[in-house]
Amino acid sequence: MVGFQTRLRYPEQKRVFRMIPGLENAEFMRYGSVHRNTFINSPKIIHPTLQLKGIESIIFTGQLVGVEGYVESAAMGIIAGINAVRLLEKVKPLVPPKETAIGSLVRYITDQNITDFQPMNINFGLFPAVSNGKPKSLRSKLIGERAISNLYEFNDCILT
Numbered sequence: 001m002v003g004f005q006t007r008l009r010y011p012e013q014k015r016v017f018r019m020i021p022g023l024e025n026a027e028f029m030r031y032g033s034v035h036r037n038t039f040i041n042s043p044k045i046i047h048p049t050l051q052l053k054g055i056e057s058i059i060f061t062g063q064l065v066g067v068e069g070y071v072e073s074a075a076m077g078i079i080a081g082i083n084a085v086r087l088l089e090k091v092k093p094l095v096p097p098k099e100t101a102i103g104s105l106v107r108y109i110t111d112q113n114i115t116d117f118q119p120m121n122i123n124f125g126l127f128p129a130v131s132n133g134k135p136k137s138l139r140s141k142l143i144g145e146r147a148i149s150n151l152y153e154f155n156d157c158i159l160t
């Protein structure tokens, strides 16, 4: 089994999977397990530009900064790439707007108030709340629209 994350003990996995019709006598070469992420203590040691505090020419990225998942790790790579070029061109590095998916994740991983920092996927809980009084069913749509509008402004910053 590839990429199978579970806390089930090996004998239990054997028992459960052998319940699947046709697998009664299957032999399993490798069982599932929870994988461990290696990550830095981002809230303490990096800026929201992903630069290392104190040695700003070093930029961290990918899963190492405490994000989880393909899209999230690649998104950190985009920010790191943009800021590496900006540093070389001697212009101010950028922080993605907190109203966008990438920005809300960056805000989470560099939140100074977090005491037990753990890796995070992008999720709606990370975004700043939309204005009160709106029906719950509309909130994700409003968050999306707000993110797109903020992203246009961010794109303008990148290009100037």
Ligand SMILES: Cc1cc2nc3c(=O)[nH]c(=O)nc-3n(C[C@H](O)[C@H](O)[C@H](O)COP(=O)(O)OP(=O)(O)OC[C@H]3O[C@@H](n4cnc5c(N)ncnc54)[C@H](O)[C@@H]3O)c2cc1C
Pocket: 002, 003, 004, 035, 061, 062, 063, 064, 067, 068, 069, 070, 071, 073, 074
């Ligand atoms: C079993 C498993 C299943 C997963 N399933 C999913 C999924 O379904 N969906 C999802 O979104 N995410 C999933 N993930 C998470 C996802 O794989 C990672 O979040 C993502 O690949 C991290 O990308 P990255 O580029 O930051 O790091 P990595 O993909 O880990 O890349 C880091 C690279 O750096 C190299 N490297 C390390 N040290 C050095 C060194 N000293 N010098 C040079 N190179 C070095 C490594 O060899 C590696 O190639 C899964 C992870 C695991 C382990």
